[in-house]
Amino acid sequence: MRTFLRDALLKGKATVAAPAPDGVALEEVARALAERARRRLGRSLSIREVDAGSCNGCELEIHALNNPVYDVERFGLKFVASPRHADVLMVTGPVTWNMREALLRTYDATPAPKWVVAVGDCAVDCGVFAGSPAIVGRLADILPVDLHVGGCPPPPIEMVKGLLALMEAPVLPR
Amino acid sequence: MTAPLLLSVWLGGRSAGPDGYVRAAVDAAAWEGLAAGCAAGSHDLSALWADGDRMCMALNDADRGLRAIAALATEQGAYPSVGRHHAPAVRLERAMRDLYGTRPLGLADMRPWLDHGRWPGRGDRPAYAFLPAEGEGLHQIPVGPVHAGIIEPGHFRFTANGETVVRLEERLGYVHKGVESLMAGAPVETAARIVGRISGDSTVAYAWAFARAVEMALGWSVPPRAILLRGVMAELERMAHHIGDVGAICNDASVLAIHAQCAVQREDVLATSAACFGHRLMMDRVVPGGVAADLSAEGIGQVRGLLRRLAETRAEILRVYESMPSLQDRTVTTGIVSAELVRQYAAGGFVGRASGRAFDVRGSFAYAPYDDVALAIRTRTAGDVDARLLVRLDEIEDSVAIVERLLSRLAPGPVRGERPPVAEGEGAALVEAFRGDVFVAVRLGVDGRVAHAHARDASWFQWPLLEAAVEGNIVADFPLCNKSFNCSYSGHDL
Numbered sequence: 001m002r003t004f005l006r007d008a009l010l011k012g013k014a015t016v017a018a019p020a021p022d023g024v025a026l027e028e029v030a031r032a033l034a035e036r037a038r039r040r041l042g043r044s045l046s047i048r049e050v051d052a053g054s055c056n057g058c059e060l061e062i063h064a065l066n067n068p069v070y071d072v073e074r075f076g077l078k079f080v081a082s083p084r085h086a087d088v089l090m091v092t093g094p095v096t097w098n099m100r101e102a103l104l105r106t107y108d109a110t111p112a113p114k115w116v117v118a119v120g121d122c123a124v125d126c127g128v129f130a131g132s133p134a135i136v137g138r139l140a141d142i143l144p145v146d147l148h149v150g151g152c153p154p155p156p157i158e159m160v161k162g163l164l165a166l167m168e169a170p171v172l173p174r
Numbered sequence: 175m176t177a178p179l180l181l182s183v184w185l186g187g188r189s190a191g192p193d194g195y196v197r198a199a200v201d202a203a204a205w206e207g208l209a210a211g212c213a214a215g216s217h218d219l220s221a222l223w224a225d226g227d228r229m230c231m232a233l234n235d236a237d238r239g240l241r242a243i244a245a246l247a248t249e250q251g252a253y254p255s256v257g258r259h260h261a262p263a264v265r266l267e268r269a270m271r272d273l274y275g276t277r278p279l280g281l282a283d284m285r286p287w288l289d290h291g292r293w294p295g296r297g298d299r300p301a302y303a304f305l306p307a308e309g310e311g312l313h314q315i316p317v318g319p320v321h322a323g324i325i326e327p328g329h330f331r332f333t334a335n336g337e338t339v340v341r342l343e344e345r346l347g348y349v350h351k352g353v354e355s356l357m358a359g360a361p362v363e364t365a366a367r368i369v370g371r372i373s374g375d376s377t378v379a380y381a382w383a384f385a386r387a388v389e390m391a392l393g394w395s396v397p398p399r400a401i402l403l404r405g406v407m408a409e410l411e412r413m414a415h416h417i418g419d420v421g422a423i424c425n426d427a428s429v430l431a432i433h434a435q436c437a438v439q440r441e442d443v444l445a446t447s448a449a450c451f452g453h454r455l456m457m458d459r460v461v462p463g464g465v466a467a468d469l470s471a472e473g474i475g476q477v478r479g480l481l482r483r484l485a486e487t488r489a490e491i492l493r494v495y496e497s498m499p500s501l502q503d504r505t506v507t508t509g510i511v512s513a514e515l516v517r518q519y520a521a522g523g524f525v526g527r528a529s530g531r532a533f534d535v536r537g538s539f540a541y542a543p544y545d546d547v548a549l550a551i552r553t554r555t556a557g558d559v560d561a562r563l564l565v566r567l568d569e570i571e572d573s574v575a576i577v578e579r580l581l582s583r584l585a586p587g588p589v590r591g592e593r594p595p596v597a598e599g600e601g602a603a604l605v606e607a608f609r610g611d612v613f614v615a616v617r618l619g620v621d622g623r624v625a626h627a628h629a630r631d632a633s634w635f636q637w638p639l640l641e642a643a644v645e646g647n648i649v650a651d652f653p654l655c656n657k658s659f660n661c662s663y664s665g666h667d668l
């Protein structure tokens with residue numbers, strides 16, 4: 001344990017520098033936010049993650065967001081246990097028929113104003129699972145999506161860029 | 175009761191195909207005899223699946239080095255149940271019934287498994303009947319499918335007496351994506367991408383098993399360099415997830431320092447994988463015929479650097495872990511799985527090895543390049559969370575040595591072989607993923623496309639043992655038990 005602590009003190013921080021928010025995402029988010037109460041959220045977001053049929057690859061990378069290298073809590077981004085504490089639903093996977101109701105219920109349990117982020121090719125366009133009779137379809141077919149982060153799975157840094165866009169999007173005049 | 179039929183006796187002098195499997199059609203009596211043989215412990219049930227109008231059963235006898243696939247023609251989907259003789263087959267039979275309408279005659283548990291009554295055109299189903307657990311003071315705790323953390327969805331029904339769990343019943347199938355139906359009729363390359371997404375944490379292992387099955391079916395030869403690189407990737411995958419899980423277990427016991435250390439280390443593995451093979455999880459890097467990414471001289475240096483750092487961290491984590499009685503208080507004697515259950519379920523990976531089952535495909539049915547790495551299968555016997563954690567730390571040490579050895583044998587050369595003109599064929603492969611053995615069987619049609627493919631994750635035979643492990647423990651220790659197993663949902667739900 002002492003070695004851990006010594007290393008932690010001597011080696012300096014593991015955290016990578018903050019990336020710039022993703023340009024395309026900024027635009028998409030600005031459009032989405034313009035219509036809703038941006039100011040009520042301030043500069044922090046609570047995120048509830050929902051796996052609606054993922055292969056778990058996306059979850060592995062979402063997990064990485066919390067590690068000391070990406071450490072998204074420094075940006076005010078926090079993963080929470082309950083949808084009732086969340087501002088953002090981060091959804092992965094092509095939505096399976098077996099998860100559809102649980103997803104909708106989680107969405108309903110999330111207080112407004114709320115945002116939905118589709119993470120991974122599966123949530124964006126069903127990825128390799130397109131055409132399967134066991135899935136309902138893209139996330140956007142089931143819920144209004146405010147931000148898409150593609151990739152299979154998206155590397156953590158891409159997710160950070162998208163989430164920063166969500167936080168830093170300019171509020172467009174109505 | 176049917177008399178057990180020994181695999182070695184049934185096989186007689188039959189010879190194995192290039193994939194190491196003896197294939198033979200059986201009649202109902204032999205089918206039931208082989209099932210009874212599983213129950214008697216004379217061989218292991220490896221997989222059970224429906225393929226057209228046949229039911230197929232893969233069997234292993236590691237002691238004698240035997241593997242076989244028995245096929246039984248069904249009568250309009252009906253066949254004698256294997257689960258009636260051998261409990262580990264029950265969920266497999268329920269799943270096949272949901273997917274293909276097969277009818278396991280004599281199976282007592284006819285509840286659906288993957289079918290939740292939500293699939294279009296299938297009609298509603300009555301509410302799922304959880305098994306009853308009754309008694310004074312018992313209460314139920316339903317959990318999921320959406321859990322509190324960032325994990326896959328599944329439903330757990332605990333029946334508890336105060337803090338003590340009396341029964342846990344799992345209900346899975348939430349992430350069923352219909353992968354078998356997607357693969358049927360698909361070109362080999364497309365199917366390979368789908369197989370690589372059956373369970374994201376075992377993408378290398380699945381892609382490798384599928385590639386081997388196809389290569390064996392077609393007589394497709396793989397260049398030596400590609401075989402070594404597959405080994406390197408598979409070991410990187412294994413180390414990344416073992417180290418991540420060790421951290422997660424310690425996190426559940428509130429030792430955040432180890433968790434943070436492991437998370438940084440895991441990130442190091444993924445970043446190195448991305449730098450060397452172009453993808454953090456190495457998806458689509460193992461392809462039929464070889465690999466889709468070569469390792470540069472610089473990459474070899476990067477992997478060697480990673481191995482050094484991993485070896486150091488592993489040793490340090492072990493030191494810290496063993497010096498913390500408060501942590502071991504949570505893991506020692508928690509979530510015990512008996513040697514007998516592990517044998518019965520032929521549990522693979524660290525779940526089996528932590529309860530004394532010396533089975534590891536890399537040694538038990540060694541495939542190249544593991545036939546030349548001198549891997550000694552290490553086991554523990556306590557069968558608790560502690561044993562599973564220690565087996566994983568042992569394996570990281572072994573993986574470091576294996577990768578060193580593979581790298582030292584790397585010689586320049588091509589990394590993908592030419593696809594032979596043959597189109598039709600059957601092949602099967604067993605590959606050791608980080609959580610245990612992954613089995614893939616493929617049948618290719620005359621058009622060279624996949625006619626049928628089946629994949630069986632190690633989790634099928636580990637999930638039921640988690641139910642057993644939790645019994646008698648306190649509810650608060652469930653996360654520790656669960657993390658120490660880390661069964662796959664997606665790999666199981668298919």
Ligand code: SF4
Nearest residue numbers: 055057120121122152
């Ligand atoms: S996008 Fe890729 S990694 Fe994410 S769930 Fe889909 S297949 Fe898995």
